[in-house]
Amino acid sequence: MSSNHRLYAYLNDEFLPLESTYLHVSDLSIQRGYGIFDFFKVQGGHLMFVDDYLNRFFSSALLMGLPVPYSEQELKDILVRLVQMNGIPDAGVKMILTGGYSENGYDPAAPNLILLQQPLTLPSEAQVATGIKIITHEYVRELAAAKTINYLVGIKLIQQVKAKGAHDVLYHHNGLVTEFPRSNFFLVRQDDTVVTPAREVLKGITRKNVLELAAKKYQVVEADVTLEDIATAKEAFMTSTTKRILPIIEIDGKPVGKGAPGAVTLDLLQDLVELENRQVV
Amino acid sequence: MSSNHRLYAYLNDEFLPLESTYLHVSDLSIQRGYGIFDFFKVQGGHLMFVDDYLNRFFSSALLMGLPVPYSEQELKDILVRLVQMNGIPDAGVKMILTGGYSENGYDPAAPNLILLQQPLTLPSEAQVATGIKIITHEYVRELAAAKTINYLVGIKLIQQVKAKGAHDVLYHHNGLVTEFPRSNFFLVRQDDTVVTPAREVLKGITRKNVLELAAKKYQVVEADVTLEDIATAKEAFMTSTTKRILPIIEIDGKPVGKGAPGAVTLDLLQDLVELENRQVV
Known part of the structure; x- marks a missing residue:
């Protein structure tokens, strides 16, 4: 995930430089592989079919018992802001929702939400x-x-x-x-x-x-x-x-x-x- | 994972305070749930059946194509040192080996090795x-x-x-x-x-x-x-x-x-x- 200019990510209410976006090792993704995600394209600055991807992200979260800390509209607004900050018109955006910082390494806690924008290579x-x-x-x-x-x-x-x-x-x-x-x-x-x-x-x-x-x-x-x-x-x-x-x-x-x-x-x-x-x- | 005194963890050649032990979000455990682990008890300061657990840890790593960056003896020495530093005679120790900081969020990279000591509750x-x-x-x-x-x-x-x-x-x-x-x-x-x-x-x-x-x-x-x-x-x-x-x-x-x-x-x-x-x- 290298880039020519500084990329931002989003973690739990904060925009952070991607290179400084870390999770504590008690996170349930690291401890138990517990999390869901989704991934969509940005093309010409437009979030492609984003409502469909958000629907599926919320559906996956529900199936795995992970509450998303935002409404779909709130999350979409954050995604638009992230894409604007990064200024890469063609890219992929990944949303990850993990089981959170578990006290005992097994029971889910408040989920951690990570948003990442990354370079995208389409087939030649x-x-x-x-x-x-x-x-x-x-x-x-x-x-x-x-x-x-x-x-x-x-x-x-x-x-x-x-x-x-x-x-x-x-x-x-x-x-x-x-x-x-x-x-x-x-x-x-x-x-x-x-x-x-x-x-x-x-x-x-x-x-x-x-x-x-x-x-x-x-x-x-x-x-x-x-x-x-x-x-x-x-x-x-x-x-x-x-x-x-x-x-x-x-x-x-x-x-x-x-x-x-x-x-x-x-x-x-x-x-x-x-x-x-x-x-x- | 709270404790009365400062606990140390180990991540990639370094002993760190547990509360400062973080993985970058590009790690393949966070991105793709890719990793193996093992867990053993420390009782009266003794690493219980540790050779058996180390054997299984190395076997799991081999099955998943993740090279362990140490020999079994080297890893055991680090574990003994960690337990000494933490000074908790009765506890659990977890070893996690992840797919590492993946460039593209899918292909494994150099694995990240995490060692954690945590309180242990035996059945009453x-x-x-x-x-x-x-x-x-x-x-x-x-x-x-x-x-x-x-x-x-x-x-x-x-x-x-x-x-x-x-x-x-x-x-x-x-x-x-x-x-x-x-x-x-x-x-x-x-x-x-x-x-x-x-x-x-x-x-x-x-x-x-x-x-x-x-x-x-x-x-x-x-x-x-x-x-x-x-x-x-x-x-x-x-x-x-x-x-x-x-x-x-x-x-x-x-x-x-x-x-x-x-x-x-x-x-x-x-x-x-x-x-x-x-x-x-």
């Missing part, structure tokens, strides 16, 4: 044109409906993903495909129907936007997806805040469809970029 | 004489062989445990009982055989000590344990570093055996206390 045109290779792994995220800070399995798998020359790892469980550690999964059937897993996934904001855009042109289904469904798919792609839409050309060493980014995938990416650009105006 | 004689009530919950810990900092489910369940007037929650998965969030589970069959789950559990040091003590007097089995096995058990108890052996008298509202602490349980507790006391001499 070359990466979109080439597409990515992925591997699969048997796993389902705990408490999948909440955006918790638990990435033990995803991070443990980083070396394995790299060793296989892959870009990311797709989780599946009991025969059903779910999601990537930080992204959602879509496939396109031979009849151009757009499909994404319905259950045991974190419902991404980009996933939601893509579903809405796709419904204007294609059949769209939220349904159970199996590894066999992928083997017969025409196209596949991942969606996330930072990736937008990234074509998947290979899964576990086998090509998806023709082994190149598909027409529906690239069409939806163009629609998504246009949707994002319309937000900024 | 009254609690042992009364025994505890527990509930059950369908769940299996991720990467159960490593002592990671992930306690999302256990902490989320605290309110539910309290609401049912229970003391703790026993996990089971696919019909098999595994462990508590922070303790191991044992039962005693009608023929006095001592049984503890063999798979998908963190192998506690107290569990190991109890197995060794029990083997001197009883049949001992590490095996699969079902909820039905508990229904027909004579006794049940939990083991942990801080609980030692705590009799379980009720599970999900149903009495275990005669609904009172059992003779084998109390016999093993006495043996364990004697084993501990022999370490201190």
Whole structure:
């Protein structure tokens, strides 16, 4: 998180230089990995789809029993102020809410709220044109409906993903495909129907936007997806805040469809970029 | 973590006052819940079974790909020095190793090592004489062989445990009982055989000590344990570093055996206390 000029963060009612933003080691994120977060893009100074991300942040907090110390509007005002102070028009913003400074290292206390702005790297045109290779792994995220800070399995798998020359790892469980550690999964059937897993996934904001855009042109289904469904798919792609839409050309060493980014995938990416650009105006 | 006198902690080559021991918010425990830990007792100034705990700490670190910046002997020397500086003869010591200050909030960096000494409350004689009530919950810990900092489910369940007037929650998965969030589970069959789950559990040091003590007097089995096995058990108890052996008298509202602490349980507790006391001499 280096930058050319001083970045500010926000911790419990205070704007602080990012390099001076620390938590005491009694915090329940450090002691017990207990916390939730969310992450959205700032584009041209505009907080992209921020209400959706705030809704999900508050929903995750509720699911994990962590009271957010502000209303959604108050938190939005603080986020706008942080982005103004930092003056980076294109960046990512992370909101973290932890279990707080626990007296006994187990029972939650008043949550600590951290807001951070950080540089954002979107996929290059070359990466979109080439597409990515992925591997699969048997796993389902705990408490999948909440955006918790638990990435033990995803991070443990980083070396394995790299060793296989892959870009990311797709989780599946009991025969059903779910999601990537930080992204959602879509496939396109031979009849151009757009499909994404319905259950045991974190419902991404980009996933939601893509579903809405796709419904204007294609059949769209939220349904159970199996590894066999992928083997017969025409196209596949991942969606996330930072990736937008990234074509998947290979899964576990086998090509998806023709082994190149598909027409529906690239069409939806163009629609998504246009949707994002319309937000900024 | 309050105390009558100033407590010291240790962070990355430095002894620091505990109240000044902080991690930057880029640490991967805060960002992604990525870290491992261990916890042992100090009794009469003696680091109890410390080699066993150090072995497990290094084993957890290896499983999660986190290099410990010291040898076991070096770390032990630092722990002895910390306990001497703090001058609290009876206490708990926690070692935490996190994913470090991540550049991008996902890839691990040089781990941060934190050592903390904290007050320790052992179960009262009254609690042992009364025994505890527990509930059950369908769940299996991720990467159960490593002592990671992930306690999302256990902490989320605290309110539910309290609401049912229970003391703790026993996990089971696919019909098999595994462990508590922070303790191991044992039962005693009608023929006095001592049984503890063999798979998908963190192998506690107290569990190991109890197995060794029990083997001197009883049949001992590490095996699969079902909820039905508990229904027909004579006794049940939990083991942990801080609980030692705590009799379980009720599970999900149903009495275990005669609904009172059992003779084998109390016999093993006495043996364990004697084993501990022999370490201190």
